[in-house]
Amino acid sequence: MKKLKILFLSSEVVPFAKTGGLADVSGALPKALKELGHEVRIIMPKYKVINDRKYVLREVIRLKDIPISIGSSVKKVNVKSAFTPDPFKIQTYFIDYRPYFGKDGLYVDAATNKEYSNNDERFILFCKAVMETLKLLFWQPDIIHCNDWQTGLVPFFLKTLYKDDAFFKKISTLITVHNVGYQGNFPPGSFQKTNVDSTLFTPGSPVEYYGKFSFLKTGLYYADHITTVSRQYSQEIQQSREYGFGFEGIFKERSNMFTGITNGVDYSTWSPDIDAYIPANYEYNNLSGKSVNKKALAERFGLPYKENMPVIGMISRLVNQKGFDLLEEIIKPVVKMNLQLVILGTGAPKYHALFTQLNKKYPDNIGICLKFDEELAHLIEAGSDMFLMPSKYEPCGLNQLFSLRYGTVPIVRKTGGLADTITEFNTRSGAGNGFVFEDYSSGELLDAIKRAVESYHKPKIWKKIMKNGMKQDFSWKESAKKYYKVYEKILKR
Numbered sequence: 001m002k003k004l005k006i007l008f009l010s011s012e013v014v015p016f017a018k019t020g021g022l023a024d025v026s027g028a029l030p031k032a033l034k035e036l037g038h039e040v041r042i043i044m045p046k047y048k049v050i051n052d053r054k055y056v057l058r059e060v061i062r063l064k065d066i067p068i069s070i071g072s073s074v075k076k077v078n079v080k081s082a083f084t085p086d087p088f089k090i091q092t093y094f095i096d097y098r099p100y101f102g103k104d105g106l107y108v109d110a111a112t113n114k115e116y117s118n119n120d121e122r123f124i125l126f127c128k129a130v131m132e133t134l135k136l137l138f139w140q141p142d143i144i145h146c147n148d149w150q151t152g153l154v155p156f157f158l159k160t161l162y163k164d165d166a167f168f169k170k171i172s173t174l175i176t177v178h179n180v181g182y183q184g185n186f187p188p189g190s191f192q193k194t195n196v197d198s199t200l201f202t203p204g205s206p207v208e209y210y211g212k213f214s215f216l217k218t219g220l221y222y223a224d225h226i227t228t229v230s231r232q233y234s235q236e237i238q239q240s241r242e243y244g245f246g247f248e249g250i251f252k253e254r255s256n257m258f259t260g261i262t263n264g265v266d267y268s269t270w271s272p273d274i275d276a277y278i279p280a281n282y283e284y285n286n287l288s289g290k291s292v293n294k295k296a297l298a299e300r301f302g303l304p305y306k307e308n309m310p311v312i313g314m315i316s317r318l319v320n321q322k323g324f325d326l327l328e329e330i331i332k333p334v335v336k337m338n339l340q341l342v343i344l345g346t347g348a349p350k351y352h353a354l355f356t357q358l359n360k361k362y363p364d365n366i367g368i369c370l371k372f373d374e375e376l377a378h379l380i381e382a383g384s385d386m387f388l389m390p391s392k393y394e395p396c397g398l399n400q401l402f403s404l405r406y407g408t409v410p411i412v413r414k415t416g417g418l419a420d421t422i423t424e425f426n427t428r429s430g431a432g433n434g435f436v437f438e439d440y441s442s443g444e445l446l447d448a449i450k451r452a453v454e455s456y457h458k459p460k461i462w463k464k465i466m467k468n469g470m471k472q473d474f475s476w477k478e479s480a481k482k483y484y485k486v487y488e489k490i491l492k493r
């Protein structure tokens with residue numbers, strides 16, 4: 001294996017800033033690549049939530065007051081540097097420009113609950129600052145690994161603004177799509193802010209999508225390779241508009257340079273035997289701690305603790321994608337099954353209202369916490385009996401993988417990464433690690449929950465399902481090797 005220099009670009013990275021699975025991947029994959037022997041560095045924005053002192057961010061003299069053009073104006077950007085606070089010590093650079101990144105919220109303004117109106121400028125600046133940072137550091141990666149629309153302009157800038165710059169000649173680019181539902185489409189006027197020749201923005205061109213300037217489409221066209229986060233999702237987004245959100249043609253057209261690689265789990269944080277956030281650790285051979293966590297979970301959510309009553313956990317961004325409309329339709333019969341539901345999430349106001357109302361109506365059965373709370377997420381994984389993900393689509397999904405390790409049996413819809421990782425338990429063969437429904441319908445969801453609850457009340461069977469999941473291994477190592485294979489394919493030197 002050749003030792004590569006890899007630059008990993010992401011708009012969120014654990015432990016610095018997180019809204020969803022992208023941050024988990026961005027925290028874990030660089031570590032796995034480093035373990036394989038590669039040199040990896042990360043660049044991300046310096047948001048207000050990133051505490052300079054906690055993570056020991058330092059100013060870099062060479063990287064001060066870097067002029068970045070956004071259309072006709074010039075912004076002065078600083079870049080800070082730190083290492084990830086784990087034994088892996090991945091060098092991480094933070095693009096610091098307070099007028100853009102100095103508020104609460106990564107993409108959505110916490111004060112208004114609306115997306116920042118200047119998200120185009122924020123990420124044009126980010127992508128340009130990445131290019132300038134590399135030059136000032138004299139660090140020439142072999143690979144720039146981009147993630148999602150926020151970083152989609154880097155492959156584009158390489159082939160336009162910097163195409164004659166010898167410094168960048170031998171760099172190859174990869175873009176990973178974590179969710180094609182988020183495309184970074186902006187009004188045509190945004191294109192001028194890139195300072196790239198405006199004649200490139202024409203109908204049907206690689207940068208244009210239905211009259212908008214699309215950062216993701218641009219990345220998909222200009223990158224040397226595309227990956228997405230599970231095999232099944234890579235198929236789905238080529239096949240229909242429902243999954244491809246209009247980009248299905250692009251994925252199909254580029255199918256010879258498009259690979260599905262399933263995400264892994266960082267078991268150094270998500271493992272019940274060493275989890276620092278839960279009251280009682282437990283493991284495959286001794287599950288006794290699980291009931292202690294179940295009790296703590298009930299307390300935390302203000303629910304009565306009943307040892308033999310199944311608890312279903314949910315941790316999610318509260319958005320349409322995640323299937324809450326199905327749950328809403330059947331909530332009455334679900335509660336009648338004599339179970340408890342605990343929900344941790346933030347997102348659309350309509351779901352905040354819905355769950356607040358359900359919590360009032362069923363105070364002994366439905367517990368809610370409408371916040372982002374990393375620690376509580378661990379307690380839910382450890383203290384719940386089952387974990388529910390009735391997603392309309394799910395590129396990979398991480399919580400079902402965490403759940404397997406915690407002996408918390410997943411109930412999922414058969415889509416994307418959920419389809420690749422969860423199989424229905426079969427009583428006869430004893431195989432399977434969860435409960436799966438196929439059609440996006442509340443009837444099928446209800447049946448799946450019923451099957452799970454029935455099995456739950458047969459302790460021997462239930463233990464078997466738990467253990468089937470607990471012994472599975474979804475660590476990053478194998479996936480990191482698959483990324484290496486892709487890098488190798490696109491290398492220019």
Ligand code: ADP
Nearest residue numbers: 020021316317345371372373374377397398399
């Ligand atoms: P997505 O990326 O679509 O949000 P994933 O299942 O891939 O979905 O990843 C979601 C990640 O975000 C998981 O690590 C999950 O535990 C975490 N998460 C989501 N919402 C919350 C929340 N309110 N509090 C804590 N963690 C959350």
